[in-house]
Amino acid sequence: MTARGRRLLLVEDELEAQGALGRALERAGYEVDLASDVETALAHLETRGADLPDVAVLDVVLGADDRGGLRVLEALRARSTRAAVIVVTAFANVANVKTALNLGASHLLEKPFRAAELLSVIERLTAARPDPGEAVSQAFARAGLTRRESEVALLALKGLSSPEIAQVLTMSDKTVRQHLTRVYEKHGVSGRGELFHLLLPI
Helix, strand or coil, rough: CCCCCCCEEECCCCCHHHHHHHHHHHHHCCCCEEEEEEHHHHHHHHHCCCCCCCCEEEECCCCCCHHHHHHHHHHHHCCCCCCCEEEEEECCCHHHHHHHHHCCCCEEECCCCCCHHHHHHHHHCCCCCHHHHHHHHHHHHHHHCHHHHHHHHHHCCCCCCCHHHHHHHCCCHHHHHHHHHHHHHCCCCCCHHHHHHHHHCC
């Protein structure tokens, strides 16, 4: 499926950013529902019924609610496991990152970013291909990754930096980099970008 016909939920409380991103997404062919708070986002989910978004872009902090986007993510996941979810944050709070990943967030995108970057992430996450999660798991198994290497590699593919992975998995940054080095060696690539394109080709 191309972007045209895909429904997207954009939850962003900075109205200028919301407007700019919303227009860029609509130009790319998405049908965009806009929300600046949890209540409006939940109302969109209720109103749509079974016609849930294919993609959700959720700012974690909404006004005074520093977990607003996570509440929307939880509500969305209670209704659908298929939607690609991009969590947006200006500062990666480790507890929030853990919660987002546990709730099934597909990617973490840090502010500031350009609309083109967001579109690129969305395109990668929604590219037509058989179950990417299963394909990645099989690739990890073929490469002989350990459980810990697989955990580190998966978080790297979701967009987390080495220090963020270290915090989420409660290990040192040095240990994370050692794991990533072995992951790259086992896959025959030189870095994260090559690994991404090897496992999730566009």
